Amino acid sequence: xxxxxxxxxxxxxxxxxxxxxxxxxxxxxxxxxxxxxxxxxxxxxxxxxxxxxxxxxxxxxxxxxxxxxxxxxxxxxxxxxxxxxxxxxxxxxxxxxxxxxxxxxxxxxxxxxxxxxxxxxxxxxxxxxxxxxxxxxxxxxxxxxxxxxxxxxxxxxxxxxxxxxxxxxxxxxxxxxxxxxxxxxxxxxxxxxxxxxxxxxxxxxxxxxxxxxxxxxxxxxxxxxxxxxxxxxxxxxxxxxxxxxxxxxx
Amino acid sequence: xxxxxxxxxxxxxxxxxxxxxxxxxxxxxxxxxxxxxxxxxxxxxxxxxxxxxxxxxxxxxxxxxxxxxxxxxxxxxxxxxxxxxxxxxxxxxxxxxxxxxxxxxxxxxxxxxxxxxxxxxxxxxxxxxxxxxxxxxxxxxxxxxxxxxxxxxxxxxxxxxxxxxxxxxxxxxxxxxxxxxxxxxxxxxxxxxxxxxxxxxxxxxxxxxxxxxxxxxxxxxxxxxxxxxxxxxxxxxxxxxxx
Ligand SMILES: Nc1ncnc2c1ncn2[C@@H]1O[C@H](COP(=O)(O)OP(=O)(O)OP(=O)(O)O)[C@@H](O)[C@H]1O
Ligand SMILES: [Mg+2]
Numbered sequence: 359x360x361x362x363x364x365x366x367x368x369x370x371x372x373x374x375x376x377x378x379x380x381x382x383x384x385x386x387x388x389x390x391x392x393x394x395x396x397x398x399x400x401x402x403x404x405x406x407x408x409x410x411x412x413x414x415x416x417x418x419x420x421x422x423x424x425x426x427x428x429x430x431x432x433x434x435x436x437x438x439x440x441x442x443x444x445x446x447x448x449x450x451x452x453x454x455x456x457x458x459x460x461x462x463x464x465x466x467x468x469x470x471x472x473x474x475x476x477x478x479x480x481x482x483x484x485x486x487x488x489x490x491x492x493x494x495x496x497x498x499x500x501x502x503x504x505x506x507x508x509x510x511x512x513x514x515x516x517x518x519x520x521x522x523x524x525x526x527x528x529x530x531x532x533x534x535x536x537x538x539x540x541x542x543x544x545x546x547x548x549x550x551x552x553x554x555x556x557x558x559x560x561x562x563x564x565x566x567x568x569x570x571x572x573x574x575x576x577x578x579x580x581x582x583x584x585x586x587x588x589x590x591x592x593x594x595x596x597x598x599x600x601x602x603x604x605x606x607x608x
Numbered sequence: 609x610x611x612x613x614x615x616x617x618x619x620x621x622x623x624x625x626x627x628x629x630x631x632x633x634x635x636x637x638x639x640x641x642x643x644x645x646x647x648x649x650x651x652x653x654x655x656x657x658x659x660x661x662x663x664x665x666x667x668x669x670x671x672x673x674x675x676x677x678x679x680x681x682x683x684x685x686x687x688x689x690x691x692x693x694x695x696x697x698x699x700x701x702x703x704x705x706x707x708x709x710x711x712x713x714x715x716x717x718x719x720x721x722x723x724x725x726x727x728x729x730x731x732x733x734x735x736x737x738x739x740x741x742x743x744x745x746x747x748x749x750x751x752x753x754x755x756x757x758x759x760x761x762x763x764x765x766x767x768x769x770x771x772x773x774x775x776x777x778x779x780x781x782x783x784x785x786x787x788x789x790x791x792x793x794x795x796x797x798x799x800x801x802x803x804x805x806x807x808x809x810x811x812x813x814x815x816x817x818x819x820x821x822x823x824x825x826x827x828x829x830x831x832x833x834x835x836x837x838x839x840x841x842x843x844x845x846x847x848x849x850x851x
Binding site for chain 1: 691
């Protein structure tokens with residue numbers, strides 16, 4: 359009962375937090391520098407690891423499909439499966455999980471230590487709304503940068519699969535390209551991008567929330583970070599289910 | 609003018625209990641009390657950061673917990689605060705830190721004007737040539753001065769100093785005490801000093817408030833405090849060399 363209670367309270371607080379963030383969107387133009395700065399932060403934080411993880415993800419996927427389906431489907435379809443899965447599911451999911459690990463821990467640790475050292479209270483007293491100044495720029499930066507990161511991730515997965523296919527799996531490059539075009543629809547890319555934007559939005563919102571509401575002391579920074587990483591990871595998979603149902607399965 | 613009436617705030621194992629206090633305009637008030645007495649907590653309620661469970665906090669006639677956020681912001685624009693651990697933004701250099709409050713409020717202010725204003729305030733805090741340094745490149749005493757310069761940048765009506773000399777060597781501490789004293793003598797702003805080392809402040813303070821375990825033990829003029837008969841008060845009076 360105690361947990362249900364605190365879950366409900368936290369959910370309510372996060373809802374109010376989100377409304378306040380949306381309200382502070384009117385400061386986007388005034389704070390554009392902060393937004394640009396945070397976009398670069400996010401890119402340096404996550405681009406390399408996303409590309410690296412996706413390349414391997416692609417290689418493993420191609421290998422797994424061949425291993426499981428060798429005598430069941432024509433090898434032409436290997437790249438079809440990879441591409442479809444990447445656009446709809448794997449791409450956004452890699453970005454989401456990558457964000458919940460790397461970006462979310464960075465943001466919540468940073469904001470929590472600012473909180474613990476009174477920097478956030480100082481902003482508040484200087485009549486600088488921490489939501490406008492610290493949270494909104496991070497959220498907007500994530501929303502703007504995520505589609506780009508997702509496309510790069512998706513390309514990297516397919517490229518990884520491509521390397522594996524022509525290098526190890528006896529699939530020709532023509533076959534791979536033909537296969538990946540099959541069943542392709544522009545809508546899939548957009549659906550995937552919508553998902554990843556939602557993942558990024560909630561990941562950053564949660565990490566800002568747990569960072570800014572950290573209690574006092576060094577332990578509080580650690581606690582805020584673990585809380586935000588696990589909350590973000592859970593949010594990503596739950597949202598993934600919801601959005602997949604809405605967007606791709608009627 | 610700062611007036612607290614029946615301010616209470618309860619935490620699990622600490623808090624403030626029925627605090628009454630009055631700090632007149634343009635006076636110097638020193639809040640003293642042991643470590644953990646609730647001094648910083650009291651400051652937070654005065655700054656509008658922690659809403660008390662009951663009671664009211666009046667700043668120049670505005671009950672800050674009864675008004676809208678926008679009005680609270682207006683009241684806060686009269687504050688200049690030195691936080692206990694400076695609370696400088698460590699991702700920024702000195703110039704960005706000191707200029708932040710004005711730049712954020714008037715983004716169209718010309719760069720040269722900002723630069724001059726920052727220079728002027730740093731000079732008031734006896735600092736120059738540090739504008740490009742990052743906060744962690746400065747000594748503790750210098751950080752205090754930078755934080756004081758930041759507090760001064762908006763020409764505040766009320767200056768708060770939370771433990772301005774704690775953790776500093778005697779020489780640096782004397783420098784900070786001199787600075788606070790001079791700022792008071794030149795600017796004549798309401799000054800509220802929180803400390804557990806009353807020595808340097810006793811000669812220019814007008815009012816003293818003594819709190820312990822979240823309760824007011826004394827709040828009144830320095831002269832009355834000198835004859836206040838209480839164990840903790842006596843210890844402070846002795847410390848100030850007045851017994
Ligand atoms: N937000 C909070 N939540 C829970 N307890 C708090 C909170 N803020 C302060 N306290 C508690 O209130 C008590 C008073 O703390 P405060 O920081 O005001 O002491 P202080 O008089 O400033 O001491 P010091 O001289 O060490 O700075 C402490 O026991 C602290 O744990
Ligand atoms: Mg304190």
